[in-house]
Amino acid sequence: xxxxxxxxxxxxxxxxxxxxxxxxxxxxxxxxxxxxxxxxxxxxxxxxxxxxxxxxxxxxxxxxxxxxxxxxxxxxxxxxx
Amino acid sequence: xxxxxxxxxxxxxxxxxxxxxxxxxxxxxxxxxxxxxxxxxxxxxxxxxxxxxxxxxxxxxxxxxxxxxxxxxxxxxxxxxxxxxxxxxxxxxxxxxxxxxxxxxxxxxxxxxxxxxxxxxxxxxxxxxxxxxxxxxxxxxxxxxxxxxxxxxxxxxxxxxxxxxxxxxxxxxxxxxxxxxxxxxxxxxxxxxxxxxxxxxxxxxxxxxxxxxxxxxxxxxxxxxxxxxxxxxxxxxxxxxxxxxxxxxxxxxxxxxxxxxxxxxxxxxxxxxxxxxxxxxxxxxxxxxxxxxxxxxxxxxxxxxxxxxxxxxxxxxxxxxxxxxxxxxxxxxxxxxxxxxxxxxxxxxxxxxxxxxxxxxxxxxxxxxxxxxxxxxxxxxxxxxxxxxxxxxxxxxxx
Numbered sequence: 001x002x003x004x005x006x007x008x009x010x011x012x013x014x015x016x017x018x019x020x021x022x023x024x025x026x027x028x029x030x031x032x033x034x035x036x037x038x039x040x041x042x043x044x045x046x047x048x049x050x051x052x053x054x055x056x057x058x059x060x061x062x063x064x065x066x067x068x069x070x071x072x073x074x075x076x077x078x079x080x081x
Numbered sequence: 082x083x084x085x086x087x088x089x090x091x092x093x094x095x096x097x098x099x100x101x102x103x104x105x106x107x108x109x110x111x112x113x114x115x116x117x118x119x120x121x122x123x124x125x126x127x128x129x130x131x132x133x134x135x136x137x138x139x140x141x142x143x144x145x146x147x148x149x150x151x152x153x154x155x156x157x158x159x160x161x162x163x164x165x166x167x168x169x170x171x172x173x174x175x176x177x178x179x180x181x182x183x184x185x186x187x188x189x190x191x192x193x194x195x196x197x198x199x200x201x202x203x204x205x206x207x208x209x210x211x212x213x214x215x216x217x218x219x220x221x222x223x224x225x226x227x228x229x230x231x232x233x234x235x236x237x238x239x240x241x242x243x244x245x246x247x248x249x250x251x252x253x254x255x256x257x258x259x260x261x262x263x264x265x266x267x268x269x270x271x272x273x274x275x276x277x278x279x280x281x282x283x284x285x286x287x288x289x290x291x292x293x294x295x296x297x298x299x300x301x302x303x304x305x306x307x308x309x310x311x312x313x314x315x316x317x318x319x320x321x322x323x324x325x326x327x328x329x330x331x332x333x334x335x336x337x338x339x340x341x342x343x344x345x346x347x348x349x350x351x352x353x354x355x356x357x358x359x360x361x362x363x364x365x366x367x368x369x370x371x372x373x374x375x376x377x378x379x380x381x382x383x384x385x386x387x388x389x390x391x392x393x394x395x396x397x398x399x400x401x402x403x404x405x406x407x408x409x410x411x412x413x414x415x416x417x418x419x420x421x422x423x424x425x426x427x428x429x430x431x432x433x434x435x436x437x438x439x440x441x442x443x444x445x446x447x448x449x450x451x452x453x454x455x456x457x458x459x460x461x462x463x464x465x466x467x468x469x470x471x472x473x474x475x476x477x478x479x480x
Binding site for chain 1: 212217227233234235236237238244247248251252441444445446
């Protein structure tokens with residue numbers, strides 16, 4: 001199973017095309033505050049992450065995820081379940 | 082004390098900036114008189130209505146109005162009660178009968194608005210541990226129905242059959258699943274590929290709800306909507322609709338062939354904890370629904386109007402929401418809110434009312450001038466409308 005570093009790297013790669021402000025990405029980078037994404041961008045990005053890892057991130061889960069690190073944790077958990 | 086309204090400061094500022102450019106407030110138009118389904122007096126000026134969703138022009142139908150007046154005289158102005166207590170009159174039952182006849186379905190449940198129909202049915206059907214799978218461009222009432230319930234919510238890209246299928250296949254096979262689709266999406270007026278989507282839902286063990294608010298009365302041989310036109314109505318578990326568009330009054334409903342459907346009347350909170358619709362509204366709705374069953378000629382004329390307006394606007398050089406007319410909604414895409422508001426006002430000055438739609442209601446942050454045609458628009462009115470779009474478009478530099 002993919003380890004967290006691989007997941008993190010892949011997520012950063014997927015953020016790329018949506019990172020219009022060229023923000024440096026760390027585990028504590030926030031989607032709303034740092035990347036300044038609106039809800040439409042979030043939807044497109046979530047779809048890309050779901051398809052990359054073949055998982056579902058429900059809108060209920062999305063509400064709890066604020067940072068890149070939290071997303072990586074959630075993806076790791078979803079891939080194990 | 083924290084002012085709880087301070088969170089709206091950015092919106093207040095945006096509105097002030099917009100109004101400072103000299104445009105009228107596009108969200109506070111008053112119609113002083115309404116002369117017909119297609120003409121009203123706004124700011125003292127006779128104005129063609131092209132943004133009312135009054136698709137079939139039933140609001141001034143003689144039989145519809147007579148039924149309303151009779152019910153008002155005989156049953157009074159309101160029921161003052163819930164459907165499950167003192168708020169069910171023979172007229173409410175008759176309205177549900179009219180819906181069962183219209184859709185040729187076993188069950189019909191009338192709500193006080195279309196918004197409440199989605200809110201109530203979606204939140205009640207999908208409970209804890211169930212999944213709701215919805216299109217990202219879904220109407221606010223669908224999102225709010227999801228927020229009100231306890232199900233897990235999964236979104237898929239607008240009208241993307243493959244995205245829907247992938248997500249359905251990733252969900253636990255044994256979990257309860259409700260896929261929520263719309264026949265016509267109201268912002269761009271585009272139609273859903275229901276034939277493929279409904280098949281995929283059934284293959285993956287999901288129940289399907291289709292909101293046909295913007296297609297009832299118009300699309301499909303009998304006006305039952307996009308699921309009729311695409312031949313999948315028998316595989317759809319629930320159809321949601323409204324009386325505030327083609328039917329020409331107010332109210333919402335759900336129809337279904339599900340054998341256990343009637344229990345929803347006792348468990349659906351937005352159905353129970355609100356007053357039922359007034360008798361006059363039920364009488365106008367029933368009369369209108371039964372007339373819509375035999376309105377093939379009006380449907381044909383509405384298609385002619387929609388196609389003519391779409392072609393004409395394209396020829397003028399406007400950018401539209403769909404490559405061809407797919408419904409009676411034609412959405413003109415404007416570059417930004419300021420230009421959209423200028424164009425909206427220029428059209429109003431010409432004597433034409435359309436809807437100005439803006440984010441977050443619109444997809445992809447678009448500003449739209451949304452036109453909805455009526456079967457009562459004459460071909461000459463459509464010519465006039467195109468002339469107004471040309472004049473206004475040139476005046477504000479939109480074309």
